[in-house]
Amino acid sequence: MEERELRLAENEARFRAVNERVERRSLEAGGGEDLIEFVCECGDADCTEPLRLTVAEYEWLRTEPERFAVVPGHETEIEGEVVVDERRFRAVDKTGRAGEIARATDPR
Numbered sequence: 001m002e003e004r005e006l007r008l009a010e011n012e013a014r015f016r017a018v019n020e021r022v023e024r025r026s027l028e029a030g031g032g033e034d035l036i037e038f039v040c041e042c043g044d045a046d047c048t049e050p051l052r053l054t055v056a057e058y059e060w061l062r063t064e065p066e067r068f069a070v071v072p073g074h075e076t077e078i079e080g081e082v083v084v085d086e087r088r089f090r091a092v093d094k095t096g097r098a099g100e101i102a103r104a105t106d107p108r
Contacts, residue, residue, distance in 0.1 A: 033056065037050045044074070081094060
């Protein structure tokens with residue numbers, strides 16, 4: 001895996017950790033099926049694009065430790081990333097070494 005791809009995978013893992021806290025706070029506040037503002041989990045460390053998901057959508061994403069949610073257009077065309085669903089957001093699965101990093105950094 002190239003150094004750039006490693007940095008992307010690490011950035012995605014950091015954004016996912018942020019979103020875990022966002023979900024926890026929303027549930028503690030009694031958040032239901034409303035759209036919640038998460039952060040895009042793309043590999044761009046400077047990305048500040050919001051991503052609006054329901055708790056159910058976020059939980060669906062989290063059923064796979066290799067899966068991340070990104071704003072449409074933030075998908076990367078690198079080996080190791082596959083778009084698996086297109087909604088208001090894109091669900092991307094990491095494969096290969098990127099998938100290994102995603103599993104290793106999965107907080108669940």
